[in-house]
Amino acid sequence: MGPRRIVCLTAETTEVAFAVGAGDRVVGVSGYAVRPPEARQRPKVAAFQTAAIDRILALEPDLVLGFSDIQAPLAAELIRAGVTVLVTNQRTLQETYAAIELIGAACGEPERGRALAREVEAELETVAGRSSRRRDRRPRVYFEEWNDPLITGIAWVSELIELCGGEDVFAGMRAQRRAPDRVVQPGDVLAAAPEVIIASWCGKKARLERIAARPGWDALPAVRNGHLYEIKSADILAPGPSLVHGARQLAAILDRVTGAA
Structure with missing residues (x-):
């Protein structure tokens, strides 16, 4: 069974969690989260380099999701407080697809994570191909x-x-x-x-x-x-x-x- 109470420290982790079907278990999000719109109704607990650790702990998360080595200090503080934390550190498109799969699996939705990663990859290829073919x-x-x-x-x-x-x-x-x-x-x-x-x-x-x-x-x-x-x-x-x-x-x-x- 996947985590029941998820906190997302960044916009992309929020979007992925909702997209793989774990949105009803997201209890806190980044203030920069914009997608999906309903995510904006969740409590805002983080910017990017900073977060309200006390507010996060009060939400009693069993999983915190983040992105980037910049969030290492936040992750370390939460880990020391006994929270399970997953921070991805993707830089390339291939690493991004892999991160989507990993976040999906961490949310207890591995199949939907894989499907979302393939969907994003296919859509990017379609957009790119449609545009570049029109130009010389x-x-x-x-x-x-x-x-x-x-x-x-x-x-x-x-x-x-x-x-x-x-x-x-x-x-x-x-x-x-x-x-x-x-x-x-x-x-x-x-x-x-x-x-x-x-x-x-x-x-x-x-x-x-x-x-x-x-x-x-x-x-x-x-x-x-x-x-x-x-x-x-x-x-x-x-x-x-x-x-x-x-x-x-x-x-x-x-x-x-x-x-x-």
């Missing part, structure tokens, strides 16, 4: 995950750019699992001369006008041609089923840039 070139893309310092996209974002028919100008950095190791300098972006800039500042609105106003960036093809876009972090920086929403937006952007929409 691959636009050069700079994806900005954070603005101070400039941090380029994590591995699954880089992979999505390629799946959707773009070229990530910093693809060589995708192997870096830690955000501090993906810091780029403004001059690096100028040298890369991206045709498209996509920003997704984790947890806050991207200010595209500020990006365009950076010294010298008016020379970039993306800025000259007005190809600056935002994809909300909930759609592309939460490595779970929501990546489908991000992929659809990414594909539409690349189609617009090449006139293939």
Whole structure:
């Protein structure tokens, strides 16, 4: 029998728990959880790097789900309090599919976890294929995950750019699992001369006008041609089923840039 009282510390773990049929057993969620809508009715017990440990313990969870090494201190505190904790640490799309399966199994729904992982993978391939087949070139893309310092996209974002028919100008950095190791300098972006800039500042609105106003960036093809876009972090920086929403937006952007929409 699976766990009866589940707390989800992140948006993606919340979404997966509900999607595999364990939503009625979720008793606490992250404040950043947006999908499904009914998850927003659960008690909010965590941000991302912080959580209300006392409130979590008061909910008497028999399983806490989290994501990322950034949540290691939270996981350690809960483990010391006697709670069972599962924290996945996916960075690539394949690791994301595996994490979905693992979370499904931890929730007592292994078959539904496997089915969800395959569904997400198939949908991403469909979105990507439908878009890239309409185009005869691959636009050069700079994806900005954070603005101070400039941090380029994590591995699954880089992979999505390629799946959707773009070229990530910093693809060589995708192997870096830690955000501090993906810091780029403004001059690096100028040298890369991206045709498209996509920003997704984790947890806050991207200010595209500020990006365009950076010294010298008016020379970039993306800025000259007005190809600056935002994809909300909930759609592309939460490595779970929501990546489908991000992929659809990414594909539409690349189609617009090449006139293939």
